[in-house]
Amino acid sequence: MIKQIIDAIIGISIEVGALLFTMLIALAISWIFTI
Amino acid sequence: MIPRPQKEDFKVISYYLGKIVFGLGLMMLVPLALGLAYKETNPSLDFLISICITLSAGILLTIIGRTERDPNWMHGMVIVSLSWIVAMFLGAIPLHLSGHFKSYLDACFDSMSGFATTGLALVQDLDHISYSHNLWRHLIMFIGGQGIVIIALSFLVRGAAGAFRIYVGEAREEKILPNVISTSRFIWLVSITYLILGTAALAAVAVYEGMPIKNSIFHGVCVFMAAFDTGGFAPQSQNILYYHSFPFEIVTIVIMLLGAINFKLHYAIWSGNKTEIWRNIETITLFITIIATFIITAFGLKQFNTYPEVISFFRKGFYQLVSGHTGTGYMTIYAKQFIKEWGPLALVGVTIAMALGGSSCSTTGGIKTIRIGLIFKAMAQDIRRIILPEAAIVTDKFHHIKDIILDDKHVRSACLITLAYIALYGFGSLVGMCFGYPFLDSLFESTSAAANVGLSCGITVVDMPSLLKITYMFQMWAGRLEFVSVFTLVGFAIAAVKGK
Numbered sequence: 377m378i379k380q381i382i383d384a385i386i387g388i389s390i391e392v393g394a395l396l397f398t399m400l401i402a403l404a405i406s407w408i409f410t411i
Numbered sequence: 412m413i414p415r416p417q418k419e420d421f422k423v424i425s426y427y428l429g430k431i432v433f434g435l436g437l438m439m440l441v442p443l444a445l446g447l448a449y450k451e452t453n454p455s456l457d458f459l460i461s462i463c464i465t466l467s468a469g470i471l472l473t474i475i476g477r478t479e480r481d482p483n484w485m486h487g488m489v490i491v492s493l494s495w496i497v498a499m500f501l502g503a504i505p506l507h508l509s510g511h512f513k514s515y516l517d518a519c520f521d522s523m524s525g526f527a528t529t530g531l532a533l534v535q536d537l538d539h540i541s542y543s544h545n546l547w548r549h550l551i552m553f554i555g556g557q558g559i560v561i562i563a564l565s566f567l568v569r570g571a572a573g574a575f576r577i578y579v580g581e582a583r584e585e586k587i588l589p590n591v592i593s594t595s596r597f598i599w600l601v602s603i604t605y606l607i608l609g610t611a612a613l614a615a616v617a618v619y620e621g622m623p624i625k626n627s628i629f630h631g632v633c634v635f636m637a638a639f640d641t642g643g644f645a646p647q648s649q650n651i652l653y654y655h656s657f658p659f660e661i662v663t664i665v666i667m668l669l670g671a672i673n674f675k676l677h678y679a680i681w682s683g684n685k686t687e688i689w690r691n692i693e694t695i696t697l698f699i700t701i702i703a704t705f706i707i708t709a710f711g712l713k714q715f716n717t718y719p720e721v722i723s724f725f726r727k728g729f730y731q732l733v734s735g736h737t738g739t740g741y742m743t744i745y746a747k748q749f750i751k752e753w754g755p756l757a758l759v760g761v762t763i764a765m766a767l768g769g770s771s772c773s774t775t776g777g778i779k780t781i782r783i784g785l786i787f788k789a790m791a792q793d794i795r796r797i798i799l800p801e802a803a804i805v806t807d808k809f810h811h812i813k814d815i816i817l818d819d820k821h822v823r824s825a826c827l828i829t830l831a832y833i834a835l836y837g838f839g840s841l842v843g844m845c846f847g848y849p850f851l852d853s854l855f856e857s858t859s860a861a862a863n864v865g866l867s868c869g870i871t872v873v874d875m876p877s878l879l880k881i882t883y884m885f886q887m888w889a890g891r892l893e894f895v896s897v898f899t900l901v902g903f904a905i906a907a908v909k910g911k
Contacts, residue, residue, distance in 0.1 A: 391677070396665070406728065406729060409712070410720060
């Protein structure tokens with residue numbers, strides 16, 4: 377049960393991290409198009 | 412010769428439809444409870460009336476159709492497509508009674524838009540609607556995003572062998588767990604977990620921005636439900652622009668993207684398969700298409716120098732793009748700005764993003780990225796076949812939770828559904844053009860309706876022609892159910908009339 381909860385917390389972190397990474401790339405593209 | 416449906420067929424459909432309608436009636440207790448807590452007398456009465464009608468309809472249908480038979484594939488498809496229409500009519504009752512809609516048709520439009528997680532709205536004076544009606548608008552998005560039949564499968568249908576057939580009818584062909592009822596419950600587990608986390612994050616940002624705590628929680632719950640279920644309704648008429656908050660926009664982008672991820676992928680990652688997100692064909696395609704369509708949109712915005720600063724470029728350009736791609740429809744600009752400030756290329760970029768949609772077995776609409784990925788894989792395979800010697804055997808595989816050999820049946824199915832979506836986008840555009848709207852505006856709004864997005868360039872207003880409202884309602888319904896169950900319903904109706 378504890379292992380499942382830890383796995384779920386790690387999973388949520390991976391998902392949110394991946395999405396923030398996508399946003400970072402989009403921010404970089406925004407920067408390129410505004411210079 | 413088409414066999415005419417038997418009395419027993421109608422009984423099975425009626426029985427399960429009754430269960431689903433009953434579940435919908437129970438869901439109406441939530442806004443009723445809120446209305447009573449906030450001492451909203453008239454809105455509470457609206458919901459009491461609606462609950463009585465919905466529960467009575469549910470009980471009546473169940474009694475009429477009482478049967479021990481499990482639904483077959485045809486029953487499952489007909490139950491699903493009918494249940495969405497019935498839910499639209501019943502869900503519109505409290506909305507119409509609120510007095511914020513010009514007609515019952517407008518209330519039905521918002522109801523279908525909510526259940527189909529589209530987000531196009533005809534509600535009037537939204538900023539003064541009651542808390543309970545506002546919660547209902549968002550709750551129907553949550554119900555629709557999870558899948559109306561998911562509610563019935565989770566709580567009302569116990570161990571029915573035919574449950575999977577109803578589940579599939581709602582455009583979810585993938586079972587996450589061996590048992591479809593466990594699958595439904597897992598979908599709820601993911602949604603409730605993110606509901607708690609997402610609401611807390613949104614409410615915290617709202618408090619930080621100066622909103623009272625009570626309002627922050629209400630706005631947090633509503634915005635989460637509409638963002639995670641890629642719906643697009645917001646508690647205020649200015650949509651997300653109302654909050655004027657960069658952190659709030661960042662949180663909603665994350666929630667929208669989470670809603671666009673396949674529930675099967677959530678299960679894999681939550682179960683310890685940490686690398687799946689980087690290997691899965693759906694997430695890879697989603698990532699590539701988001702970046703590609705954003706670059707197209709960025710070129711368009713650059714042409715008109717719409718947003719000269721990097722942060723406003725990101726907050727307006729990327730936000731609308733992600734909102735369109737995930738099928739949410741949240742906006743940080745006014746609808747007319749799309750036409751007046753964005754220019755045609757940026758509009759085309761967002762339209763392509765809307766047309767593609769998010770992952771299958773998620774809450775998004777549109778073609779879905781797995782189909783796009785498969786079509787591109789098949790194209791690459793065909794090019795290799797041409798280049799390599801004739802005797803060479805060319806096989807390819809794709810990764811979706813596990814490695815799967817790319818088969819003609821996968822490609823055929825992906826191409827058929829893609830074609831059906833393109834036809835649906837085109838159909839709505841043609842109807843829009845018949846009413847005198849320009850081509851690009853019509854295509855944008857039609858794609859937004861059919862892909863269950865909700866971004867608007869200004870066509871969807873109360874005074875738009877009724878026939879166009881009905882066209883968009885049909886598009887939302889057919890687009891959400893991915894055609895198969897809709898075609899089955901048409902076939903069933905023809906068989907009932909012409910069959911022998």
